[in-house]
Amino acid sequence: MLADILAQLQKQASPGESGVAAAFELNWQSLEPEAQKLACLLSLFALAPIPWSLVESAASYSDLEFDLKANCTILVERYLLQELAEDTYQIHDRIRELLQQKLEELAEADELKHGYCQAMVAVAKDIPQTPTLIEIAQATLAIPHLAGTATVYQAWLSDDDLIWPFLGLGRFYQGQGAYVQALPWREQSLSTARKRFGDEHPSVATSLNNLAQLYYSQGRYSDAEPLYTEILAMTKRLLGDEHPSVATSLNNLAQLYYSQGRYSDAEPLYIEALSMRKRLLADKHPSVATSLNNLAGLYYSQGRYSDAEPLLIQALEIAETRLRANHPNTITFRQNLEDLRRKLSIQALEIAEKRLGANHPNTVTFGENLEELRRNRQP
Template identity: 75%
Template sequence: MLADILAQLQKQATGGESGVAAAFELNWQSLEPEAQKLASLLSLFALAPIPWSLVESAASVSDLEFDLKANRTVLVERYLLQELAEDTYQVHERIRELLQQKLEELAQADELKRGYCQAMVAVAKDIPQTPTLIEFAEATLAIPHIEETATVYQPWLSDDDLISPFLGLSRFYKGQGAYEQALPWGEESLSATRERLGESHLNVASSLNNLAELFYLQGRYNDAEPLLIQALSMRKHLLGNEHPDVAESLNNLAVLYKLQGRYSDAKPLHIEALSMRKRLLGDEHPDVANSLNNLAVLYYSQGRYSDAELLYAEALSMTKSLLGDEHHDVAQSLNNLAELYK
């Protein structure tokens, strides 16, 4: 193990910690430039197992056009990289510190940091609202590295990408019902976007909307309402009254009112959201099915079972047609219809 090797170096070195640094320096100087660049890139990853596919993505974005696997073998042989399992690696904490110092000496340091961030953003964007077991397993190993992007390397995120790691992390935890773990990322998203982009920006509106959803999932309805109202107002101001994001805000506010038992407030918003989505997206769209389902939930809560049944059935048929029989939205529609029949 790499930790054992470091312990032996420390025991043998007369200079204590300086002996480890000296041994590392000798090792570093014997590396080819390509191996040095790869090692520097690896130092950006969190102190956690690293799927090699993430390294390949970051290297590709950073235009590292050399044999990654051959240089990976060199780093493993030089004890700068530890192989944990097939295509999964990790850098020891002390080695990572020394490699990060070398990274800062590279002319490409900023380019590597931006490439790392872009690769993690791509992974974060692929995390769905409700991850399946397979999607959850695929995303789990990437989570520490996305967290590193959202915190340590936030300055190297572009304005457009700034919100993405936070949204991905929030979706990951929210999809498991881990709302307490999701909440800090929702709060940090709002803080980071406001600080960099100002008070009136679409990504600020998205952060408001996401944080509000986390609040109402926790039953914190009074905390959620002003955020949803602010997000709706901001989206109308920035996008106009006819836009899918405006429809989303209307829908979310209606869902909150339904949860509060404010059915008369929820109904016109659900109907407006459904009508807008049909106009903008067409009669056959997952968001239209979502609105049909949410309006049916409202009717069910009001005891209007016949009206609810028609909408539930339409939403189920549309979801199956658009997403296939094996999808969590289909399962949700089946469950809602079964609950109505019960």
């Protein structure tokens, strides 16, 4: 128990001394400089279980080259650190408070803080957009420390790293569908970026986009639309009218309109995004395949099946050439094309039945083709 640490420290106090602080000071003075530095580094972590791998990473970024594990053992023996389980530790809040005071007296304090932040940014970058259950489990213990980095240690994050803790936290929660928990991190990412960079900066655009995507995922289309519009205008100002990020912004706004059933608003944006990606990325780029699929989906929703089919054929050809056969995009494009061809076959069968009759050879052939498509549909 963490409370036991305080009791043990209290016992170490000399006659006439009182309180944990006095016992802590006795322990501190007896520590070698290496152990003191490690203790100060540990004080940067949140009041939560600390995986040893995170300590090693932070120490590496801080250029601490001494024997970490041996000094860790010393801190445990001196009741300054508790071992919760193998390679997992925690500090009592009062001990952490005292250690943070020592940290501020340390010449290497800034170096330790920068190293700690770099380690946490590395954790954030390892969290994917849509984490699997395994990836969620791997990141869970780091989340309280990542949250502390975002809220407490912003000043020691470089400009390039500033919003990464927020991005990682947003991905962790949003990727699980925990939108309520994700929202404050998306909002703080935007406010933090604006505070440091002003209104015109790529990190502001990224934060706006992530917040807009969260609103979109929640079905909050009226909240998402002005953000997507602002992102598109900002991206053009920052990067010029011809840039892949502009095409992405066009596609995102089109997707919003599509979800609202505003097909006439979505179509020109999808077409512009497709044309821009072809110009900037070459005809066979996977992003071109995505644009082809998106435009085909719009036509499919409008019942314009003959317009959609050649686009889906192109999208699938690109995916099969540039991506693996079992890549999620390849599978999606293939299924979309199969669904479309079933619609076309149903349409052809209905027309044949009305014009030629149920027993006409062409009607029978259309019926057989439809059954073949249904049998061959991949799960």
